[in-house]
Amino acid sequence: MIFDQLTRFLDTEESTATPDDVPPRLTHKALEGLRMSRSRERILTNLEEMYREAFDRAKETADPAAMASLDFAYRREQLYFEILLDVRDAIEKK
Secondary structure, three states, X not given: OHHHHHHHHHOOHHHOOOOOOOOOOOOHHHHHHOOOOOOHHHHHHHHHHHHHXXXXXXXXXXXXXXXXXXXXXXXXXXXXXXXXXXXXXXXXXX
16 A cells, blocks of 8 residues: 555656656767857866865965975866867867
């Protein structure tokens, strides 16, 4: 009886499978339907802000090793993001 009640409670129109149900996957078809919303400038500005905060904390503690590590990590991540953004731009142009 409890199982029947639970089934009636959970079986709604929203939970019924339809032919349009597609599992979320990052496929070429899915990418074609999506517009990338974040601009290049916004992404790189967010990255810079995040590293700037960490760098300032390392600077306050006078930790030169942490500052050097963060500087290198920032430049590496910036390069990675620029490459990914170039790929994103190329895909959007297709």
